[in-house]
Each structure stands twice: as C-alpha cells, then as structure tokens.
Amino acid sequence: MINREYIGRVFPASEPYEVCRVKIAEFANAIGDSNPVYRDVAAARAAGHADVIAPPTFAIVISMAGSGAALADPGLGLNYAMVVHGEERFEYARPIMAGDVVTAQVTLTEIRDVGRNVMLTTSTEIRTVAGERVCTAVSTIVERSA
Amino acid sequence: MSDQITYDGVEAGAQIAAVSYPVTRLGLVKYCGASGDFNVIHWNERIARAVGLPDVIAHGMFTMAQAGRFVTDWAGPAAMVTEFGVRFSSMVVVPDDDAGASIEVSGQVEEKLDGNRVAIALTARSAGTKVLTRARAVVRLP
Numbered sequence: 001m002i003n004r005e006y007i008g009r010v011f012p013a014s015e016p017y018e019v020c021r022v023k024i025a026e027f028a029n030a031i032g033d034s035n036p037v038y039r040d041v042a043a044a045r046a047a048g049h050a051d052v053i054a055p056p057t058f059a060i061v062i063s064m065a066g067s068g069a070a071l072a073d074p075g076l077g078l079n080y081a082m083v084v085h086g087e088e089r090f091e092y093a094r095p096i097m098a099g100d101v102v103t104a105q106v107t108l109t110e111i112r113d114v115g116r117n118v119m120l121t122t123s124t125e126i127r128t129v130a131g132e133r134v135c136t137a138v139s140t141i142v143e144r145s146a
Numbered sequence: 147m148s149d150q151i152t153y154d155g156v157e158a159g160a161q162i163a164a165v166s167y168p169v170t171r172l173g174l175v176k177y178c179g180a181s182g183d184f185n186v187i188h189w190n191e192r193i194a195r196a197v198g199l200p201d202v203i204a205h206g207m208f209t210m211a212q213a214g215r216f217v218t219d220w221a222g223p224a225a226m227v228t229e230f231g232v233r234f235s236s237m238v239v240v241p242d243d244d245a246g247a248s249i250e251v252s253g254q255v256e257e258k259l260d261g262n263r264v265a266i267a268l269t270a271r272s273a274g275t276k277v278l279t280r281a282r283a284v285v286r287l288p
Contacts, residue, residue: 023180026179026180027180027181029176029180030173030176030177030179030180030181031177031180031208031211031212031214031215032167032168032173032212032215033211033215033218035215035218035219037223043223046223047223047224048224055211055214055215055218056214056217056218056227056230056283057207057210057211057214057230060181060183060207061180061181061182064181064182064183065182068182080185081185081186081187081193081197082197083185084187084203084206085205085206085207085234086233086234087232087233087234087280088206088207088210088231088232089229089230089231090229090230090231091228091229092226092227092228092229094226095226095227138231144197144198
C-alpha cells in the first residue's frame, strides 16, 4: 500500500552531481543521437555554448538521482517492479552542460488512484550548487495493481 | 542533421516528415547503463512476464529521447528546447531478436509563440500503436 502521508513531502536535495563530457557522450550514444553538440566541444561552441551540452532528456539522469531515492523510501511502500512511467515534462531555463554541478530536489506533489492503479507525481528542481535554476522535471509514475 | 531553420522561416501547421528509430535489447541495456534506470522490466524477460507484461518493454524515457532527437534534429544546433512533455500511452514491446522494434516519430508546427518560440506537436508510434500522446515541445529558434 502506498503511504498517502507522503503527499506534499519535500525530500532533501540530492548530493551534487557533476555533469561531465564522458557521461553526456555515453547518454547520447545510448539514445542513438549522433549530434556533435553532445560530444564535440568545438561544435558546441560554434552553436553558442560554453561546453558540450546534454540532450534534453538527459535531465532525467539528474532528476532520477533525487526521485529514485525518494521513491525508494521504504516508508512510501512503492513496488518498483510494478512501476511504469506515465508522464514526463521538462521546463528548461538553459541546456544542461558539461561542467555543471547540480542538485535535484524532489517534492512528491500527488498520489491518486486511477482505477486499480496508483499514480504518483513528483516535481524535481534541478539547480546548480550556486543556486541557478536549470530545469524543472515533473514526472508521473504508475504503480500497476498486482 | 538539417540546416538551421529560423523562426521567420517556419509556418504554423507545417508538417515535419516522419523518422523511424530502431530499439533493440542491446539499445535498452545501453540505456539502462547510461540513464541509471535498471528497472528489471527493461532487460529481464522472465520478470517482465511474471509481472504481467507481454515481454521486455522500452524505458518510456528512451522513447521520449527519440522524440527529443526528432525535435533537435529538425530545429538545428542554434535552437534551444525550452519545454518538452509527453504522456506514455502504450508500451514499446522489444522482442529478443535481431530486428527489435521501431519507434516512428512525426510532428507538426502547432503554433508560433512570442519570444521566437515555436510549439511542436509530436506523434510516436510503435507496431502501429500510439506510444506517446500529448507530446509537445517548445523550441526557441534564431
């Protein structure tokens, strides 16, 4: 059973995550995206960036570092093998780029029944350690009934 | 990749030609490692079936990444994605064979917004079924 007392809970910010070129390139390779701005500094600079940037959905790597810990909280009672992703939405202040040191802070905004399933929505703020807002990720996951 | 498009060069209602992206078991294993999402349903057929799924399924975020790639390839290197959202409406089932599955993404310029921004409505299908709904990206163009 999902513990409804977790609605509205703000989890501690994740440990700082250092975004590096190698990880961005690995992620771009894994999604099959050959865009040079994700792996070639000169191409990224030609496109107006200080360093290589990350593909838009790379934000999930950082937001999951926070939301993964939150959703694994044993007090919440989520069965992760029964979880599928329902919705995802990102709002970007700027691209995530190599050299960023960021944290993810998760708020569990909603838990509701949909038929026999349960939907959980989290809102995750990705900020640099200096406090600059980079991206907001809103995720809805669905725990299917057994 | 396409040439750089501009805000003034884009018309509302314009169609963006469909692109088909492959998804294989190897691709999902790579995505597990790169994303850190090792949910067993994305790589272990035995457990996927035991929890009631037809087979191993792709990460929703892998599908969203293909839609993102479709947008950024269309928009060009000087564009910036400012918003991107999807609903995962159906699973992308990935069989354990050499062909795997494919995700076909197409799009349409939904509207031109202020600040040189353009909203793109996206469609993604796999095996004839819509796998994303309410899929929309906003990009700022030069």
